[in-house]
Amino acid sequence: MTTTLAGGRAARRQTMRRIRPRRSPATVLLLAVWAGAAGVLWLWWHNTPSVADDNSKILNAGRITGLLAGYLMALVVLQMARVPALERRVGSDRVARWHAMSGRYTLCLTVAHVFLIMWGYALQAGKGLGDIVQQTTDSINQLPDMGKAAIGTGLLFLIGLISIGGVRRRIPYDTWYHVHLLTYAAVFLTFWHQLTTGNDFAVEPVAKTVWYGLYGSVTALVIWYRILTPIRLNLRHRMYVEAVIEETPGVVSVLIGGRKLHRMGAEAGHFFRWRFLAPGMRFSSHPYSLSVDPRTGRSAVTDLLAVTVVAPTLTWADCWATAAFAMGSREGLTWLESLPDVEALLITAGDEVLITGGLAARLG
Numbered sequence: 001m002t003t004t005l006a007g008g009r010a011a012r013r014q015t016m017r018r019i020r021p022r023r024s025p026a027t028v029l030l031l032a033v034w035a036g037a038a039g040v041l042w043l044w045w046h047n048t049p050s051v052a053d054d055n056s057k058i059l060n061a062g063r064i065t066g067l068l069a070g071y072l073m074a075l076v077v078l079q080m081a082r083v084p085a086l087e088r089r090v091g092s093d094r095v096a097r098w099h100a101m102s103g104r105y106t107l108c109l110t111v112a113h114v115f116l117i118m119w120g121y122a123l124q125a126g127k128g129l130g131d132i133v134q135q136t137t138d139s140i141n142q143l144p145d146m147g148k149a150a151i152g153t154g155l156l157f158l159i160g161l162i163s164i165g166g167v168r169r170r171i172p173y174d175t176w177y178h179v180h181l182l183t184y185a186a187v188f189l190t191f192w193h194q195l196t197t198g199n200d201f202a203v204e205p206v207a208k209t210v211w212y213g214l215y216g217s218v219t220a221l222v223i224w225y226r227i228l229t230p231i232r233l234n235l236r237h238r239m240y241v242e243a244v245i246e247e248t249p250g251v252v253s254v255l256i257g258g259r260k261l262h263r264m265g266a267e268a269g270h271f272f273r274w275r276f277l278a279p280g281m282r283f284s285s286h287p288y289s290l291s292v293d294p295r296t297g298r299s300a301v302t303d304l305l306a307v308t309v310v311a312p313t314l315t316w317a318d319c320w321a322t323a324a325f326a327m328g329s330r331e332g333l334t335w336l337e338s339l340p341d342v343e344a345l346l347i348t349a350g351d352e353v354l355i356t357g358g359l360a361a362r363l364g
Contacts, residue, residue: 024089024090024091025089025090026090026094029086029090033075036071037068037071040067040068040071041064041067041068043067043200043204043207044060044063044064044067044200046204047199047200047203047204048060048063054123055120055123055124058116058119058120058123059116059117059120059121059124061112061116062112062113062115062116062117062119062120063117063198063199063200065109065110065112065113065116066109066113066117066194066198067198067200068109069106069109069110069113070190070191070194070211071214072102072105072106072109073106073187073190073191074187074214074215074218075102076099076102076103076106076183076187077183077184077187077218077222078218078221079095079096079098079099079102080095080096080099081218081221081222081225081226082225082226082229083221083225084225100163103159103160103163104160106156107156107157107160110153110156114136114153115132118132118135118136118139119132119135121135121139122134122135143193143196143197144193144196144197145192145193145196145197146193146197148189148190148192148193149189149190149192149193151189152185152186152187152188152189152190153186153190155182155183155185155186155189156183156186156190158179158182159179159180159182159183159186162176162179162180163176163180173350174283174284174285177285178283184222187215191215194211195208195211233264236259236260237258237259237260237261237263237264238258238259239256239257239258239261240256240257240258241254241255241256241257241276242255242256242257243255273285302325302326302327302328302329302332303328303329303348303349303350304324304325304328304329304332304346304347304348304349305347305348305349306346306347307321307324307325307332307344307345307346307347308321308344308345308346309321309324309336309342309343309344310342310343310344310359311341311342312341317342320336320339320342320344321344323335324336324344324346329346329348329352329354332346333346333354333356336356337356337357342356343355343356343358343359343362344356344359345359
């Protein structure tokens with residue numbers, strides 16, 4: 001499927017303007033993340049005069065893992081808040097990898113936190129390692145906000161389970177995506193017990209204020225960029241399907257119209273996730289990568305993420321890759337197959353890899 005954004009000369013000027021390269025702030029951001037983690041550890045150190053017996057060591061290990069898990073939970077949500085400054089300067093693909101990695105670390109720290117804290121509580125009550133399940137049940141029933149934390153932790157485990165590569169490949173993307181949205185509920189439910197049962201926040205009002213500020217800022221960014229901004233853009237541009245044109249069997253072009261599309265700031269290399277308000281498509285998000293259609297000079301949106309062309313010269317390889325990108329996966333592959341001495345590899349937004357016949361033969 002190929003989609004063309006109709007926006008006139010202004011749209012062409014906006015799309016074709018040169019983009020001044022800017023240095024990625026990824027290293028600075030990673031240093032800031034590590035500095036935040038160091039600040040969390042300092043909070044524990046400041047509020048822990050001594051670690052004497054084994055029981056104290058276990059409880060303090062549980063406190064450390066809990067503080068780090070709470071800190072990373074905020075970053076996990078921040079990384080998917082669609083903050084333009086973050087996605088444009090760092091890159092949405094890198095931010096998505098950070099999100100996945102942070103999610104794995106968060107889940108591991110949460111598991112360690114629950115196990116160590118419940119073990120320490122059991123030892124305090126004169127019980128042993130085998131009584132952790134009973135101690136967990138007692139803590140949920142007796143401590144404030146622990147019931148909500150238990151539900152939130154269960155949701156985190158569910159999200160982690162369906163995000164395992166083998167499991168994720170076996171379930172529809174829409175199912176995975178909508179279950180993944182439960183991360184917001186999990187973070188909300190687990191937040192409150194950190195303040196009501198966490199010793200570090202009970203004795204340090206400043207730390208509690210900073211924690212509220214961290215989670216409050218992340219919540220504000222999510223609401224603004226993931227909810228209010230899309231609503232504002234839809235109300236401003238009033239995008240609609242102008243026409244659907246069948247190019248070849250199984251390949252169509254969808255012309256998108258709207259108001260002031262040249263002011264969207266869309267450029268080659270960007271991508272959209274669109275939901276078409278038609279029966280059976282309302283709850284499915286369709287990703288389309290943005291390129292420049294060489295046939296019209298207008299911005300074009302396709303189902304391709306990447307096109308690699310092997311040709312006799314670099315110039316022609318670049319030209320043919322751009323043209324195939326604008327055509328879409330099926331039409332582009334068919335066209336590339338018809339060119340002499342040209343092979344190509346195409347990757348679609350659905351992670352499908354398409355290869356021309358000659359290249360497939362060479363790869364065995």
